[in-house]
Amino acid sequence: MKRSMLVPAVLALSAALIAVGCQKKTVETIKIGVAGAHSGDLASYGLPSVNAAKLVAEAVNAKGGIGGRMVELLIEDDQCKPELATNTAAKLVSGNVVAVIGHICSGATKAALGIYKDSKIVTISPSATTPSLTQSGEYPNFLRTIAPDDAQAKLATMFIKDKLGLKTLAVLHDKGDYGKGFAELVKQYAEAEGMTVVLFEGVNPGAPDYSAVVNKIGNSGAQGVVWGGYHPEASKLVQQMKDKGMDLPFVSDDGVKDQTFIEVAGKYADGVYATGPMDTSSNPLAIKAVADHKAKFGDEPGAFFLNAYAATLAVVNAIEKAGSTDYEAVSKALRSEYVETPLGKISFDERGDVIGFGFSVFQVQGGKYVELK
Amino acid sequence: MDYFIKLLLSGTAKGSIYALIALGYTMVYGIVQLINFAHGEVYMIGGFTALIIGGFLFVLGLPVPLVLLLSIVASVVFSAAFGFTIERLAYKPLRNKPRLSALISAIGISMVLQNFILLAQTEKYLSFPSYLPELAFLQPVREYINSTQFIILVTTAVIMVILTVIIKFTRIGKAMRATAQDKQMAQLVGVDINRVISLTFIMGSSLAAIGGVLICSYMGQINYYIGFVAGIKAFVAAVLGGIGSIPGAVLGSFILGWTESLGTGYISSDYEDAYAFVILILILSVKPDGILGKNQKQKV
Secondary structure, rough: OOHHHHHHHHHHHHHHHHHHHHHHHOOOEEEEEEEEOOOOOHHHHHHHHHHHHHHHHHHHHOOOOEEEEEEEEEEEEHHHHHHHHHHHHHHHHHHHOOOOOOOOOHHHHHHHHHHHOOOOOOOEOOOOOOOOHOOOOOOOEEEEOOHHHEEEEEEEHHHHHHHHHEEEEEEEEEOOHHHHHHHHHHHHHHOOOOOOEEEEOOOOOOOOOOOHHHHHHHHHHOOEEEEEEOHHHHHHHHHHHHOOOOOOOEOOOOOOOHHHHHHHHHHHOOOOOOEEEEEOOHHHHHHHHHHHHHHHHHHOOOHHHHHHHHHHHHHHHHHHHHOOOOOOHOOOOOOOOOOOOEEEEEOOOOOOOEEEOOOEEEEEEEEEEEEEE | HHHHHHHHHHHHHHHHHHHHHHHHHHHHHHHOOOOOOOOHHHHHHHHHHHHHHHHEEEEEEEEHHHHHHHHHHHHHHHHHHHHHHHHHHHHHOOOOOOHHHHHHHHHHHHHHHHHHHHHHOOOOEOOOOOOOOOOOHHHHHHOOOHHHHHHHHHHHHHHHHHHHHHHHHHHHHHHHHHHHOOHHHHHHOOOHHHHHHHHHHHHHHHHHHHHHHHHHHHHEOOOOHHHHHHHHHHEEEEEEEHHOHHHHHHHHHHHHHHHHHHHHHHHHHHHHHHHHHHHHHHHHHOOOOOOOOOOOOOOO
């Protein structure tokens, strides 16, 4: 008697489960991964892109999603560490994402890309600038909404030659993928332009004291210093140089073009040059994105916010135009369709580099970065 | 020659930074034979305390020397409390267990404190204001050594002398030496070893706090991770000089500073860490207990 009651109950339960399963299938979401440094000391580079992706997803979902399918974000932290990035990537792949916005640091991006490539997932980084990521042709699934380091290094070198008129340079870097890559390119271009690189060295990131290497710069006869790396070391270097009465022009990359650098280095930051993405503050979409950020999160967005915003818009647009989430179709649409973003009207070239957006030189003047025209 | 002197002085400055932290390492090791890996974190916490208290007092409009004094006092008290608590919670229960257990516990505490500051304070780099005075007589030679470096150097020397005097000539110093030699025997003759060990941790942590304030003033920035990097170098310096020996820690730190500085100046800064470890290997292969370390016979 008991058993005969149980069987229909189980049947009914499984029928209900199937019904739930089917219902879920008809409104399956489009999953987009967001990966980067969301904790740790480089979180200030990664968190803004999470906010950007959230804002875009919210706007798209408010309009009814993409072809009726809602956008869902899967957010994973890699702390900018390559060894964590592979885990992050594996997690996103098993979550069935269509595309990934990220990662943030070049080293972590490179570590994760192989996994995305094997699973045919489009990956758009707002900030990974190591040239080989696109130029090696190894990762056809990789695109970025930021110009690669070689563009940045070229610009920095031409600026040093034409505007600053320096003949001898000291080039330092933090031995990382990003910093060393930038430094090596500056050295290569500077020598091609007839300048002499009198000092080319890596320093230990995080060390409390750089006075020995600062002495070495003084002894090398360099007329200017180029730094490839991030802001914590840059602020120690400029401080220890100025404390020794060395007032050489200091030119760096967009790892230093961050408000945190000015906050930490304080008065020592004044006069420092850094290359960074073009100023887009007059673009109406950028103004709106920043206003939305303020309304939702209560403060100014941080580094790479607009790049991530543009990357997410590009993905959404490509899925819409392709009419599917198929890798080949999305990948093709990204390269053939132009899309209006806060960075301007952008598309991507065959290698995956952005078309329609690039770098400028900035200088710290009175506590903020000013674009030099 | 001028270049050599500059490098030597920057090596000296660097060495005195390492020494400030290495002194605390070596003291704790000398008494309880424990490598306190959380020492670097106590140094970092000392820096953070000074930043918070100093910032608060500065806003209240107190004069700068008073702000400096009060924030050093606050960070010493706070770090000493941390040192005391760490010892009671993480090391005392393991005192009679194999040494490896306490070592692992130390590494655990180090991670806990790092992440505590990361979550409770911030993951960002913060600007650390320099409350240290600009010494006018150093202005003409600032290419060689600046005020902050000079103050760190003098502080290191003073602390080394004070510690040596305390350990050699005072009652509590005698108790410390007795505890270091044989805990059981010291207890039998009436030394309260719990009190002595707690006091050692309090002193070591206070030194770390002073180091935190001075070194952060020099770097001009602070972050939850600074204790780890500085701690590793200071540890190498302490081992180099003979861990457990107070003058040894200072000597080891200077040798490390000079090696790194001259290596950077004449060869390349790319291999800065390599110079440090090559020197360590060379010295330990000749003198396994470090330069000033006592040769300890192991009983089988």
